Amino acid sequence: MEEVKSVPRHVGIIMDGNGRWATKRGKPRSYGHKKGADVIDEVATACFNNGVEVVSLYAFSTENWVRPKEEIDAIFGLLGVLIEKKLAKLIKREVKLIISGDISPLPENLRKKCLNAVKKSENFKGRVLNVALNYGSRAEIVRAVNKAIKNGKTEIKEQDVSDGLYTNGLPDVDLVIRTSGESRLSNFFLWQCAYAELYFTDVLWPDFHADELEKALEWYSGRKRRFGGV
Numbered sequence: 139m140e141e142v143k144s145v146p147r148h149v150g151i152i153m154d155g156n157g158r159w160a161t162k163r164g165k166p167r168s169y170g171h172k173k174g175a176d177v178i179d180e181v182a183t184a185c186f187n188n189g190v191e192v193v194s195l196y197a198f199s200t201e202n203w204v205r206p207k208e209e210i211d212a213i214f215g216l217l218g219v220l221i222e223k224k225l226a227k228l229i230k231r232e233v234k235l236i237i238s239g240d241i242s243p244l245p246e247n248l249r250k251k252c253l254n255a256v257k258k259s260e261n262f263k264g265r266v267l268n269v270a271l272n273y274g275s276r277a278e279i280v281r282a283v284n285k286a287i288k289n290g291k292t293e294i295k296e297q298d299v300s301d302g303l304y305t306n307g308l309p310d311v312d313l314v315i316r317t318s319g320e321s322r323l324s325n326f327f328l329w330q331c332a333y334a335e336l337y338f339t340d341v342l343w344p345d346f347h348a349d350e351l352e353k354a355l356e357w358y359s360g361r362k363r364r365f366g367g368v
């Protein structure tokens with residue numbers, strides 16, 4: 139009988155290495171972000187085609203504000219274009235877009251594009267594309283606890299925290315992929331990744347195409363997930 143491969147329900151991707159990719163080529167970092175933005179759709183589509191239900195992408199962290207304004211503006215500009223350009227495809231494929239993070243400090247036009255895309259896809263029930271934008275996991279957890287307190291809870295249970303996260307209702311992350319050779323989570327969905335398998339590759343994000351995703355999924359299917367058991 140043919141072996142059935144286990145597929146992660148939820149894949150989280152820390153898209154790292156755009157700056158180094160550009161620097162290696164003597165180009166400005168913003169060029170790396172452009173090239174990085176160009177592979178997002180390919181990789182997300184490959185995830186869904188493989189049966190993944192939720193894809194979470196780390197696009198901008200709460201810590202990234204310390205970067206030069208010019209670079210931040212370039213990243214926001216690219217994200218706006220991407221969301222706008224890919225909205226029709228998301229809708230056609232019935233992918234629900236959610237944004238994890240506080241979008242209130244983002245430029246008005248990007249905020250509008252996010253809200254519009256979220257609204258237009260809010261009724262889809264199957265696949266989810268979750269973009270972590272101005273996202274930090276600790277801030278998210280504190281926010282969830284504060285929400286529970288506001289709702290009158292005096293003793294907080296794990297479920298109360300889960301319910302208050304941006305990912306409320308989604309399965310936990312099964313597989314984290316981080317590119318560019320760094321082996322850290324950088325404040326990415328710490329609660330949701332409690333039992334995630336962690337895949338680190340030296341490939342820089344702009345070079346991470348569908349074939350690299352396949353390798354990560356292949357690696358995942360060989361893992362034995364014990365969840366504390368034997």
Ligand code: IPE
Pocket residue numbers: 153154155156157158159197198199202213318
């Ligand atoms: C990831 O690439 C993109 C963002 C953090 C927005 P980097 O910009 O961090 O690239 P490196 O790590 O400097 O190479």
Ligand code: IPE
Pocket residue numbers: 152153154155196197198199202320322324
């Ligand atoms: C993590 O990458 C954030 C995103 C990919 C958006 P960073 O490049 O900001 O992470 P550190 O600073 O190397 O930990």
Ligand code: MG
Pocket residue numbers: 154155156
């Ligand atoms: Mg980086």
